[in-house]
Amino acid sequence: MTISLNVNGETRRAEVEGDMPLLWVLRDVLDLKGSKFGCGAGLCGACTVHLDGRPVRACVTPVSAVGPAKVTTIEGVGATALGARVQASWIETDVVQCGYCQAGQIMSATALLAKTPKPTDADIDAAMRGNACRCCTYPRIRAAIKHAAGLSTADTRLVKA
Amino acid sequence: MSLSRRGLILTAGAAAGGGLMLSFGGRAFAEGKPAGASLSAFVRIAPDGIVTIASKNPEIGQGIKTMLPMLIAEELDADWKDVRIENAPLDPDKFGSQFAGGSLATPLNWDGLRRVGAGGRAMLIAAAAQTWGVLAGERATTAGVVVHGPSGRKLRYGALAATAATLKAPDLKTVVLKDPKTFRIIGKSVRGVDSPRVVRGEPLFGIDVVVPGMLYAVFVKCPVFGGKVRSANLDEVKQRPGVKTAFVVEGGSDLEGLLGGVAIVGDNWWRVNQARDALKVEWDEGPTATQSSAGFAEQAGALSKDKTAKRIQSDGDTDKALAGAAHVVEAAYAYPFLAHATLEPQNCTAHVQDGKVTIWAPTQNPKPGRALVAKTLGVPESAIAVNITRCGGGFGRRLTQDYMVEAAWIPKTVGAPVKLLWNRADDIQHDFYRPAGFHYFTGGLDASGKVVAFRDHFVTFGKGDADVPSASLTRVEFPAGVIENLDYQRSAIPLGVPTGYLRAPGSNALAFVFQGFLDELAHAADRDPVQFRLDLMTQAGPRKASFDTGRMGAVLREVAARSDWDRRRKTLPARTGVGVAFYFSHAGYFAEVVQAIVSKAGAVKVEQIWMVGDVGSQIINPTGAEAQVTGAMLDGLGVALGQAITIDKGRVQQSNFDDFKLLRINDAPPVDAYFLKTDHPPTGLGEPALPPLAPALCNAIFAATGVRLRSLPIDRKLLAA
Numbered sequence: 001m002t003i004s005l006n007v008n009g010e011t012r013r014a015e016v017e018g019d020m021p022l023l024w025v026l027r028d029v030l031d032l033k034g035s036k037f038g039c040g041a042g043l044c045g046a047c048t049v050h051l052d053g054r055p056v057r058a059c060v061t062p063v064s065a066v067g068p069a070k071v072t073t074i075e076g077v078g079a080t081a082l083g084a085r086v087q088a089s090w091i092e093t094d095v096v097q098c099g100y101c102q103a104g105q106i107m108s109a110t111a112l113l114a115k116t117p118k119p120t121d122a123d124i125d126a127a128m129r130g131n132a133c134r135c136c137t138y139p140r141i142r143a144a145i146k147h148a149a150g151l152s153t154a155d156t157r158l159v160k161a
Numbered sequence: 162m163s164l165s166r167r168g169l170i171l172t173a174g175a176a177a178g179g180g181l182m183l184s185f186g187g188r189a190f191a192e193g194k195p196a197g198a199s200l201s202a203f204v205r206i207a208p209d210g211i212v213t214i215a216s217k218n219p220e221i222g223q224g225i226k227t228m229l230p231m232l233i234a235e236e237l238d239a240d241w242k243d244v245r246i247e248n249a250p251l252d253p254d255k256f257g258s259q260f261a262g263g264s265l266a267t268p269l270n271w272d273g274l275r276r277v278g279a280g281g282r283a284m285l286i287a288a289a290a291q292t293w294g295v296l297a298g299e300r301a302t303t304a305g306v307v308v309h310g311p312s313g314r315k316l317r318y319g320a321l322a323a324t325a326a327t328l329k330a331p332d333l334k335t336v337v338l339k340d341p342k343t344f345r346i347i348g349k350s351v352r353g354v355d356s357p358r359v360v361r362g363e364p365l366f367g368i369d370v371v372v373p374g375m376l377y378a379v380f381v382k383c384p385v386f387g388g389k390v391r392s393a394n395l396d397e398v399k400q401r402p403g404v405k406t407a408f409v410v411e412g413g414s415d416l417e418g419l420l421g422g423v424a425i426v427g428d429n430w431w432r433v434n435q436a437r438d439a440l441k442v443e444w445d446e447g448p449t450a451t452q453s454s455a456g457f458a459e460q461a462g463a464l465s466k467d468k469t470a471k472r473i474q475s476d477g478d479t480d481k482a483l484a485g486a487a488h489v490v491e492a493a494y495a496y497p498f499l500a501h502a503t504l505e506p507q508n509c510t511a512h513v514q515d516g517k518v519t520i521w522a523p524t525q526n527p528k529p530g531r532a533l534v535a536k537t538l539g540v541p542e543s544a545i546a547v548n549i550t551r552c553g554g555g556f557g558r559r560l561t562q563d564y565m566v567e568a569a570w571i572p573k574t575v576g577a578p579v580k581l582l583w584n585r586a587d588d589i590q591h592d593f594y595r596p597a598g599f600h601y602f603t604g605g606l607d608a609s610g611k612v613v614a615f616r617d618h619f620v621t622f623g624k625g626d627a628d629v630p631s632a633s634l635t636r637v638e639f640p641a642g643v644i645e646n647l648d649y650q651r652s653a654i655p656l657g658v659p660t661g662y663l664r665a666p667g668s669n670a671l672a673f674v675f676q677g678f679l680d681e682l683a684h685a686a687d688r689d690p691v692q693f694r695l696d697l698m699t700q701a702g703p704r705k706a707s708f709d710t711g712r713m714g715a716v717l718r719e720v721a722a723r724s725d726w727d728r729r730r731k732t733l734p735a736r737t738g739v740g741v742a743f744y745f746s747h748a749g750y751f752a753e754v755v756q757a758i759v760s761k762a763g764a765v766k767v768e769q770i771w772m773v774g775d776v777g778s779q780i781i782n783p784t785g786a787e788a789q790v791t792g793a794m795l796d797g798l799g800v801a802l803g804q805a806i807t808i809d810k811g812r813v814q815q816s817n818f819d820d821f822k823l824l825r826i827n828d829a830p831p832v833d834a835y836f837l838k839t840d841h842p843p844t845g846l847g848e849p850a851l852p853p854l855a856p857a858l859c860n861a862i863f864a865a866t867g868v869r870l871r872s873l874p875i876d877r878k879l880l881a882a
Binding site for chain 2: 017020021024028029031032033034035036037038039040041043044046073074075078087090091092094095096097098099100101102103106124125126128129130131132133134135136137138139140141142155157158
C-alpha cells in the first residue's frame with residue numbers, strides 16, 4: 001500500500017506493507033539512517049522518534065499506525081530551538097562514546113525538556129530509562145540534559161561523608 | 162611493559178608486523194583526495210592550512226579517532242582547529258597495526274605516532290629554511306606556523322606544504338620530540354571529533370552503509386553451536402514478500418569461520434527478517450546439543466575434588482600450612498557466560514565483482530577478517546578491500562570476524578552487493594562469550610591474621626591442557642609471589658560454546674573471585690579491608706608480585722583518602738556498606754570503592770563509586786579518559802547487577818534485552834574518577850577500570866548485609882532481610 005508520512009516537515013510517500021515498522025520505512029525506504037536498530041522489540045530505545053512531539057519506539061510502531069502524526073527524527077530535531085540546544089549540549093558535554101544510542105537518547109531528552117523544562121534527577125531517570133547506552137555514558141547524558149535546561153550540572157546525588 | 166593476555170594474542174596474531182615504528186613511506190593518502198600535499202601516509206596539508214590526519218584504528222567508542230591524531234598534531238605543532246580527521250582504510254603496510262583491543266592503542270602508538278608528527282614538522286621546517294635560505298636551528302614552530310627566530314619572519318604550514326612534500330622524509334628514529342611540559346594538545350580535553358555528526362544522525366556506522374543496487378540479507382544459523390542444515394523449506398521462504406532468493410550454506414566446522422545456515426536475501430531487511438517466520442530447517446545439531454549450564458556446574462563440583470588436577474603454580478607446602486593455620490577459610494565462587502551485546506548488532510556489507518571483494522565492516526580487527534574472507538572465498542588478500550566503519554560498540558565482539566565472512570559469502574552467490582544484518586536474537590545467541598568459570602578457594606591465616614596459605618582450584622573449560630579462549634588462570638595471578646604457601650590447580654570441562662574476549666578479558670572474572678576471597682580473608686582476620694590489602698603489597702613471599710606493588714599501594718591509599726574510607730565505613734546507616742577492590746590489568750593500576758545500600762527486599766542500589774587509576778605519566782585526552790573509566794566501571798556494574806548467558810541443550814536461552822539486561826540511567830550512580838600521574842610511559846584505558854567494580858560492589862554488599870555473594874549476577878533473593 002502507499003503510505004503518506006509527514007517526516008521532518010516534509011510529505012514522504014512509501015510503497016510498503018502497513019505492518020512494516022516505522023523504523024524500517026525511515027531507514028531503508030526513505031534513507032534516513034539516523035534512527036537506529038538495536039532490539040526490534042521496544043526494549044533499548046535506539047530507534048526513538050517523535051510522533052507529534054511524543055517519544056515512540058519506531059521499531060514497534062507499524063507505519064500504518066502513524067497516520068497524520070508529524071514524525072520527527074534525529075535528522076529533523078535540530079530544526080527546533082530546543083532540539084538544537086540539546087544537540088549542542090550533547091557535543092559540549094562530550095557525551096558520545098560509540099554514539100549508536102545517542103540519536104534515541106537525544107530524542108527522548110528533547111521530549112522530556114519540551115514537557116518538563118527544569119527536570120529533576122527523578123524526572124530524568126523516568127524519561128530516560130527506556131534508552132539503553134551500552135557504553136554507559138549515563139553520567140554525561142544526565143549532565144547534558146541539565147546543561148540544556150540551564151541547570152547546574154553538578155551531580156546532586158553525590159553522597160556525603 | 163607487561164601486556165595483557167589479549168595483548169599477547171593480538172600482537173602475535175592480528176597485529177603481527179604492526180610494531181612501534183610506523184612506516185613513513187607511502188605518500189598516497191588514505192582517502193586519496195587530491196587537495197593538499199601529503200607529508201606521509203598520515204598527514205596532508207592543504208594550501209589553506211587545513212591539516213588532514215588519517216586515523217588508523219577502528220573507532221568503537223573508545224575515542225581513538227580523536228586521541229591518535231592528537232599525538233600526531235601535537236608533534237607536528239599543528240593548530241587543532243585546523244585539523245580534520247579521516248578514517249584510514251585497512252593498509253597495515255602504510256599505517257602499521259590497525260585494531261582495537263587490549264587497551265593497546267596508547268602503548269603501541271604513544272611513541273610512533275608522535276614521531277610521525279615530529280617528522281612532518283621537520284619537513285615543514287626544512288621547507289621554510291629552503292624558502293628563506295637560512296640556517297638550521299634558527300627556526301621554531303608554533304601552532305601551524307614556522308617562525309625564523311632572528312628575523313621574526315613567519316610562514317604558515319599551508320604555504321610550505323607543497324615544498325615540504327618534495328623533501329626527503331627524515332629518519333623517524335632520530336627526530337626530536339617535544340618536552341612534555343610544552344604540550345599544547347596532549348593533556349587538554351578534546352571532544353570527540355565525530356560527535357557533531359553523531360548528534361545530527363548522519364550515517365557513520367556499518368549498519369548505515371548503502372551501496373547502489375544493494376540487497377539485504379539475514380543468515381539463520383543452527384541454534385546449537387556448530388550445527389548444520391540437513392534440509393530447509395527454501396521454496397516456501399522464497400514465496401514471502403520481498404524475498405529474492407534463499408539458499409543453504411554448507412559451512413565448515415570452525416566456530417570462528419563460516420558456519421552452516423540459511424541465507425535469505427531480498428529488497429528490504431525487515432521483509433527478509435519476517436520471512437524467517439516461514440522458514441523450517443531440519444538441523445543436524447551435532448555434539449554440543451548435550452551441553453548445559455546446569456551440567457557444567459555439576460561437572461565443576463565433581464572436578465573440584467580431583468586431587469590430581471594439574472598444578473599451575475605451587476609454592477611451599479600449602480597442605481601443611483593449612484593444617485597448621487590458626488584459621489582456615491573455604492569458599493566456592495562462580496561466574497556465568499556473558500554476551501557482548503554491542504548495541505549495533507553484527508552487520509557487514511560486501512560486494513563481489515570481477516574477482517574483487519569490497520567490504521564495509523564495523524570491525525575491531527580488520528586484518529584477520531580479510532585473511533578469513535580470503536581463505537574462505539579462495540581469493541587473494543590483495544583482491545579484498547576493507548573499509549572500516551565506525552562501530553556501534555565493540556567490547557571485544559568485533560575482534561572475531563564471523564559476520565564478515567558471512568557477508569562476503571552471500572553476494573558471491575547472489576551477484577549483487579549485500580548488506581547482512583543480524584537481529585538481536587542472532588546477536589545474543591551467536592556470540593563469542595566470556596567463559597563461565599568456577600573457583601574453589603582455601604585460605605589459611607596465622608594467629609596474627611597474616612595469610613600463610615592460599616589455594617585456588619580453578620575449574621575452567623578446555624581440551625586437555627589447552628584452555629578455551631579467555632578462560633585461563635596464569636601462574637602469576639595475585640597474590641602469587643607474596644604468599645609463602647600457594648597452590649593454583651586447574652581442571653577443565655570440554656566446551657562446544659564459542660568463547661572470546663570481552664572487555665578486560667580474563668581480568669573481568671578473576672578480579673571478582675580473587676578480590677572477593679581476599680575480602681573474606683580480611684574479615685576473617687578482623688582487619689580493615691584496605692589495610693589488609695596494603696599489607697599484602699609489602700608482604701615478603703617467595704617472589705615479587707607480577708606487578709609493581711608500590712604503584713598499587715599508592716592507588717589504594719589514594720582511593721581510601723578520596724572516599725574518606727576510614728570515617729565513612731564507621732558512620733554509614735543500616736544496610737549501607739562500602740567495599741574496596743583493586744586490580745592490575747592492561748598495564749594499569751586501579752583501586753575502587755563502592756558504596757551500596759540494600760533494601761529489605763534485597764534490591765541493591767549503588768550510591769557512589771570512587772576510582773583511582775595509575776596509567777603512567779600522561780593522560781592524553783582527559784575528557785576521553787574520564788569517559789572510558791566511567792563507562793568501564795558502569796559496564797562492570799551492569800554485569801554484576803543483571804547479566805548472564807545460560808546454556809541449555811547446547812543453545813543460548815536469552816534472546817533480547819528483556820532477559821539480558823543492560824544497565825539503565827536510574828542505576829548509574831555518581832562516579833569520582835581520579836588519575837595518579839607517575840613516571841611511567843602512558844598505557845591504555847579502555848579496559849582496566851572495569852575489573853575491580855564487581856568485587857568492590859560485592860564487598861560493599863557484605864559490609865551492608867553480612868551476606869557474601871560468591872556468584873554473579875547478584876541474586877537479590879539472597880539479600881532479603
